[in-house]
Amino acid sequence: MALIELRDVRKMYRVAGETICALNGVSLDIEEGEFISIIGPSGSGKSTLMHLLGCLDIPTEGSLKLDGIDLSRAGSNQLAEIRNRKIGFVFQAYNLLSRLNVLQNVELPMIYSGTSARERCEKAARALERVGLQDRVRHRPCQLSGGQSQRVAIARALVNDPKMILADEPTGNLDSHAGQVILDLLRDLNGKGRTIIMVTHDPKIAAQTRRKIEIQDGKII
Numbered sequence: 001m002a003l004i005e006l007r008d009v010r011k012m013y014r015v016a017g018e019t020i021c022a023l024n025g026v027s028l029d030i031e032e033g034e035f036i037s038i039i040g041p042s043g044s045g046k047s048t049l050m051h052l053l054g055c056l057d058i059p060t061e062g063s064l065k066l067d068g069i070d071l072s073r074a075g076s077n078q079l080a081e082i083r084n085r086k087i088g089f090v091f092q093a094y095n096l097l098s099r100l101n102v103l104q105n106v107e108l109p110m111i112y113s114g115t116s117a118r119e120r121c122e123k124a125a126r127a128l129e130r131v132g133l134q135d136r137v138r139h140r141p142c143q144l145s146g147g148q149s150q151r152v153a154i155a156r157a158l159v160n161d162p163k164m165i166l167a168d169e170p171t172g173n174l175d176s177h178a179g180q181v182i183l184d185l186l187r188d189l190n191g192k193g194r195t196i197i198m199v200t201h202d203p204k205i206a207a208q209t210r211r212k213i214e215i216q217d218g219k220i221i
Contacts, residue, residue: 001068002029003163003195004053009062011048022048024218026062030197032163035190037206038199040215049215050199054087054166055079067163084113088157092169094149096141102128103137106156113160127155131185147178154185164195171205183208 011023022045030036030053040046051057052064055071056079063072067086071079083089088109096105106124115123128134131151141149150170157165167186171179183205190196190210198209206212214221 003032003034003067004028004030005063005065006052006059007063009052009059009064011045011052011057012060021218023052023059026215026218026220028213028220030195032195033190033193034211035187035196035209036198036211036213037209038197038213038215039201039203039206041201044215045218046199046215048218050166050168050197053197054089055082084109084160086163088160088162088165090150090153090157090165090167090170092172094141094146094153094173096149096152098141101138101140102133102144102152105141105152106159109156109160123159124155127159128152130158131155145178146174147181150174150178150182151185154182154189158189158194164197165189167196167198169200170198171200171202179205 006026006028009023009026010021013020013022026049038046038049052059055066058064058074059072063070065071066082069082071082103121103124106127107120110120110123125134125137128137131154133148133151133155136144136148144152170186171182174182186196186198200206
């Protein structure tokens with residue numbers, strides 16, 4: 001059984017009185033332990049596909065399963081629970097809270113899952129050690145470089161031991177060296193069994209993943 005199964009998925013939106021078909025009949029399997037990239041031009045549907053894979057939305061038509069759970073008609077509470085337990089997110093803009101230090105930022109997903117304060121601190125410290133930032137736990141985001149900020153975001157994504165990491169343009173705000181450090185880190189995590197799904201517009205970045213899914217006009221090509 002695939003970790004993610006999409007079958008004949010369509011996603012429609014109403015915009016200014018018109019129906020826009022963002023995804024048009026997409027079927028896709030992603031196996032546990034894969035490292036894949038999703039690539040396509042602006043407006044191709046890749047962001048919509050990312051929202052579905054990240055359980056941020058549900059299909060208008062078709063079926064979506066994650067880890068054997070049918071989420072095609074899931075409500076917002078069920079989707080939120082699945083996201084917290086099974087998916088770690090890494091964003092282009094890092095999405096760190098400036099008023100919190102590094103350790104506190106990494107602890108955030110565990111607050112929502114009801115983990116005790118002591119366990120949160122221990123698990124966050126271990127996650128930061130995995131990304132090589134054990135000496136930055138008391139720093140605030142403004143004291144970090146872009147590459148360090150993205151490593152904090154990856155630690156935060158790992159802290160609940162999710163089934164997969166969904167990375168949206170994770171190198172988009174970084175120079176080439178820092179971007180390569182992040183890609184190497186994601187590859188290392190994948191080598192240890194973590195499923196990685198990365199959305200990118202850069203063919204050179206996509207070429208470093210094991211499988212590339214190209215989307216255009218709402219369809220996989």
